[in-house]
Amino acid sequence: MWNSRLFEFGAVLFLADIFPGTLLPMSVYALVRGFAAVLFAQTVGSWVDKGNRLHVVRASIIGQRASVIASCLVLWAMETRDLSEKAKTGLFGVSVILSCVEKLMAVMNTVAVERDWVVVMTEDNTYARRLLNARMRRIDLICKLVGPLVISNVAIASTVIAIYTTLAMSAVSVPIEYICIEQVFRFFPALAQRNIPLESNEEPRSLWKRLTYRVLPISSLPFYFRHPAFIPSFSLALLYLTVLSFSGQMITWLLAVGYTTTYVGVARTVSTVLELSATWIAPRLSKKIGAVRCGIWSLSWQMITLTAGVAWYYADFFSTGKPHLIAATGLTLFVALSRVGLWGFDLSAQLIVQEEVEESHRGTFSTVEAAFQNLAEMTSYALTIAFSRPDQFQWPILPSIAAVYVSGGLYTWFVRKRRGHLLHLSCIMGEKGSSRPESVELGHRAA
Numbered sequence: 442m443w444n445s446r447l448f449e450f451g452a453v454l455f456l457a458d459i460f461p462g463t464l465l466p467m468s469v470y471a472l473v474r475g476f477a478a479v480l481f482a483q484t485v486g487s488w489v490d491k492g493n494r495l496h497v498v499r500a501s502i503i504g505q506r507a508s509v510i511a512s513c514l515v516l517w518a519m520e521t522r523d524l525s526e527k528a529k530t531g532l533f534g535v536s537v538i539l540s541c542v543e544k545l546m547a548v549m550n551t552v553a554v555e556r557d558w559v560v561v562m563t564e565d566n567t568y569a570r571r572l573l574n575a576r577m578r579r580i581d582l583i584c585k586l587v588g589p590l591v592i593s594n595v596a597i598a599s600t601v602i603a604i605y606t607t608l609a610m611s612a613v614s615v616p617i618e619y620i621c622i623e624q625v626f627r628f629f630p631a632l633a634q635r636n637i638p639l640e641s642n643e644e645p646r647s648l649w650k651r652l653t654y655r656v657l658p659i660s661s662l663p664f665y666f667r668h669p670a671f672i673p674s675f676s677l678a679l680l681y682l683t684v685l686s687f688s689g690q691m692i693t694w695l696l697a698v699g700y701t702t703t704y705v706g707v708a709r710t711v712s713t714v715l716e717l718s719a720t721w722i723a724p725r726l727s728k729k730i731g732a733v734r735c736g737i738w739s740l741s742w743q744m745i746t747l748t749a750g751v752a753w754y755y756a757d758f759f760s761t762g763k764p765h766l767i768a769a770t771g772l773t774l775f776v777a778l779s780r781v782g783l784w785g786f787d788l789s790a791q792l793i794v795q796e797e798v799e800e801s802h803r804g805t806f807s808t809v810e811a812a813f814q815n816l817a818e819m820t821s822y823a824l825t826i827a828f829s830r831p832d833q834f835q836w837p838i839l840p841s842i843a844a845v846y847v848s849g850g851l852y853t854w855f856v857r858k859r860r861g862h863l864l865h866l867s868c869i870m871g872e873k874g875s876s877r878p879e880s881v882e883l884g885h886r887a888a
Contacts, residue, residue, distance in 0.1 A: 443610075443614075444505070444506065444610055444611050444614055445547050445584075446585050446588035447588040447592050447607055447610060448512070448543065448607055448611070450588060450592060450593070451589075451592040451596070451603060452470070452512070452516070452536075452540065453467055453689065454592065454593060454596045454600070454603065455516045455520065455596075455603070456470060458520065458596075458600045459516065459519050467689075468822060469537065470537055471819075471822055472819055472822055473540075473541065474540045474544045475815040476815075476819065477541035477544055477545060478544050478545060478811060478812060478815040479812040479815050479819075481545055482548075482661070482808040482809055482812035483808065485548055485552070485808045486661060486804040486805035486807065486809065487804065487805060488549065489549060489552050489557060489803070489804025489807075489808070490803065490804040493635075494557065494561075494633070495622070495623060495626045495632070495633075497553050498553050498554065498622050499619060499623075500546075500549075501547075501549040501550035501553065502546075502550065502618045502619060502622065503615065504542060504543075504546035504549075505546035505547055505550065506611045506612070506615045508539045508543040508546065509539075509543055509607065509611040510608055510611050512536055512540060512543065513608035513611070515532050515535050516536060516604055517601065517608075519532050519533070519536075520600055520601055548808060548811050549808075552803075552807040552811065554577075555577060556791075556794065556795060556798070556803050556804070556806075556807040557803045557804065558625075558632060559573055559574065559577070560795045560800075560803070561629065561631050561632050561800075562625075562629050562632070567792075567796070568728065570792065571724040571727055571728065572724060574788055574791055574792060574795075575720040576720070578720050579717055582713060582717050582784075583713075583717070585713065586709070586710065590706075592607065635800075661809050662809065664805065664806070665806055665810070668797075668806060670793055670794045670798055672851050672852060672854070672855035673736060673790040673793045673852060673855060674790060675810070676740070676786075676790065676849075676851045676855070677786065677787060677790040677810070677814075677848075678814045679813075679817060679844045679847055679851075680817075680848055681814045681815075681818045681821070682817035682840065682841065682844040683817075683821055683841040683844060683845070684821055684824065684834070684837040684838065684841050685747060685751075685841045685842070686776065687708065687713075687776070687777075690822075691776070692705055693831075694831050694834045695708070695773065697831035698765070698766065698769045700766070700769065708777065712776070712777040712780055715777050715778065715780050715781050716780045716783075716784050719739075719784035719788070720784065720788070723735060723739065723784065723785040726738065726739075727792065732789045732793050732796075733793065733855075733856055733859055733860065734856070734860075735789045736785075736786050736790060736852060737852060737856050738785070739781075739782045739784075739786040739789060740849050740852055741849070742779070742782035743779045743781075743783050743786065744782075744846065744849050746775045746778040746782065747775060747776065748842070749775050750774065750779070751772070751775075753768065753771035753772060754769075754838070755835070756768075757771075758835055786852075794806065817844070820840075821837070821841070824836070824837040824840060
């Protein structure tokens with residue numbers, strides 16, 4: 442997680458220094474990287490489902506670290522050598538390809554560990570699964586905050602030293618991760634067992650069609666859409682279509698309207714602290730009312746806070762014709778508060794998927810979900826490319842808030858269908874017999 446977050450942010454800094462005055466290389470880099478995750482989702486998912494668990498995770502570790510090391514060498518050459526434009530463009534193309542490999546390996550590692558290993562390790566212990574999910578998400582969020590902070594501070598001194606630092610950390614971590622993952626594998630004998638059903642021999646006869654079916658997510662999409670856990674999974678993926686997060690798009694806008702880098706750093710830190718709080722709140726709420734209801738409560742909180750923030754922003758914008766610091770501050774505050782709901786829903790949806798998706802299809806299902814997440818992210822990048830000026834930020838906000846409402850509407854329909862009602866008044870009032878067994882909520886497995 443640490444190396445992934447470090448490189449993810451560091452690559453943006455390195456490209457910004459190599460190609461000053463333009464956002465085009467970074468936009469191309471991010472879009473192609475996301476497109477690769479969409480295009481090869483089925484291939485990655487099939488490997489997770491059918492491969493030896495230890496071999497799959499080890500391959501993802503080596504593939505990820507090797508691609509980062511190679512990327513650092515390419516970026517170092519672009520940064521330090523006096524290259525022609527043609528050579529520079531060629532090396533940039535190589536760095537984009539390597540970033541695609543890193544992204545695919547990162548998806549493979551995340552899906553294998555979070556959606557397969559965790560389920561096997563916790564067996565039928567839902568409490569342990571909730572706890573492990575929360576701890577892993579907590580570690581990821583801490584890395585998401587500290588990793589960029591470390592590499593950006595090093596980059597202030599020297600971009601070349603920052604590239605060396607990223608390369609060194611990736612190289613040093615390989616043997617440590619390689620050994621540690623084997624120790625976990627040996628500690629849980631169940632991880633060595635696989636229950637893979639016999640596959641149908643019906644395959645397209647044409648070589649081209651066979652390759653297409655194995656690479657593109659053609660056969661996995663119908664399975665994903667028909668699965669009982671589709672709505673929670675897809676609702677979560679929709680939330681990635683947003684500029685209302687402390688990513689590059691919103692940070693760039695905040696700087697443009699008058700925020701200093703110090704205040705942006707403070708806002709991002711506060712947001713991360715609130716996100717971390719969700720990793721304590723969500724497991725306790727899920728234990729009390731179940732994962733399904735925890736999801737609707739979390740998503741409702743996100744919708745309410747974002748609605749308040751967007752209303753604040755537009756009230757100021759329509760009265761003055763341009764965004765001011767007051768509008769930006771109000772929006773920033775409510776976006777930070779909404780992150781509690783986002784990660785609460787993330788943990789709830791993850792638990793539902795872990796409980797309901799069959800062992801033989803965990804990788805396929807989760808990589809299709811990851812593909813939709815990347816597709817949503819790519820759409821948000823396209824929005825900010827189309828509306829790139831700070832005074833146009835009000836337009837990308839609209840589809841962002843719309844995606845949250847569509848997600849909320851879909852999940853509300855899922856809860857209504859699953860539970861037969863939305864509000865359990867006796868549970869809210871604390872009456873005896875009000876709590877519904879969690880096994881009922883999470884007992885709708887695919888046939």
